Amino acid sequence: MADIDSPSHYVAYPKANVLIAGHFLVEDTYQTKRPEGMSDWLITFTLDGEGYFKTGDEDITCSQGDVTLLKSMAPHQYGTRKGKTWQFVWAHFSPELFETNYLADKDLVNLPIENEYTRDRIHQSFEKLIQDYRERKKYWYELCEISLKEILLLVAQRQEQTLDPRIDEVLHLLSKQMKESISIKELAKDVGLSPSRLSHVFKENVGNSILDTLKQMRLNQAALLLEHTDRSASEVAFEVGYQNYNHFAIQFRSRYGVAPRHYKKLKLQNHVVESHGE
The missing domain is CATH 1.10.10.60 (Homeodomain-like)
Structure with a gap:
């Protein structure tokens, strides 16, 4: 697990063509206001507790497993919900660095990541991003770009997802355990459904049976x-x-x-x- 940073180390947000990342654990006194917005994008992944984001008429709460994406130039405020703590990993990135047209064209997006595999993968990518950003070894910047690109593509994939999250998890388990004997009963237990219900929902989503x-x-x-x-x-x-x-x-x-x-x-x-x- 990456070490936790202090917000005081990151007073200013990035300039053009800059990518920064960190890991915060903050009390309910933590708050950031930018009425004029900022030139870069912000992405956060909540590990624990509750934070909030406000922009325009939107006021969203981000909880464990949520990815929140704030578009550049959007006036905003964010912080920790009253009476809570908020632990999250984050990255600021300039729009010049990445193609972002595959992301939802909204000022603020909050995505619960229900699939455990995708959630773990996003978390691991953030940890690699933060570690490379801190260590600054040779090619650190290119490695940071790769990790952030993976996160953004996973977010875009989640935004376009039409599958039931439980079926998405079953597909991952099938691909991971392809060589092994598959038990529909065990798969159903893994995703919290009865075997008959899983079989029905799977065929409804995928078009074929599990087998x-x-x-x-x-x-x-x-x-x-x-x-x-x-x-x-x-x-x-x-x-x-x-x-x-x-x-x-x-x-x-x-x-x-x-x-x-x-x-x-x-x-x-x-x-x-x-x-x-x-």
């Missing part, structure tokens, strides 16, 4: 491994979660129209032809 979706993931990964690695078809079958090669071969042929070994040969031949063509 069919897992099968597609496995076969897609198998095709990539056959094409781009030296692994044999039987090794690939085991790698993506099939214990029975014949069962794998039948499902692979059904999806791709050829047996796994033939698919590998065809892809290898295509690569040779393309190489000679160059």
Whole structure:
């Protein structure tokens, strides 16, 4: 966990083409007012407690797991809710540094991140950003840009998300545990649903059953491994979660129209032809 900074170290907000980041734990006396706005954007990720943001007629509370994005030039006020503490990580960044047209075009956006995997990933990216910003080793600035870009893309992804957050979490678990035996009962427990309810909501959101979706993931990964690695078809079958090669071969042929070994040969031949063509 990154060390906590003092707000007094960051009195002025950034100038053009500047990126700064930090980690605050502040009491309810903490407050920042900028009636004229500022030239950069501000993004925060609340770790604990409650903060608030005000701009125009909006007054939002940010709680644990919320990402808040404040657009440049928007008059604003933010701080800790009365009677609370607020622990959050943050970054200021100039709009000249990043394309921001994939983010919602609003002065203030507050996004609860329900998916535990996405929440952890945002937190980890912030920690890398803060660490590189503090250490200032060679290429620190480029590393900061990479971490911040990842955060902003995850936020944009969340803004466009239409999936039920619980189904998003199941898809992550399926991809992470693709090689293992999958229990719908255990998946349902992980996301707080009954097995029957999970099956219904999953198909409603994704269009396929959980098992069919897992099968597609496995076969897609198998095709990539056959094409781009030296692994044999039987090794690939085991790698993506099939214990029975014949069962794998039948499902692979059904999806791709050829047996796994033939698919590998065809892809290898295509690569040779393309190489000679160059």
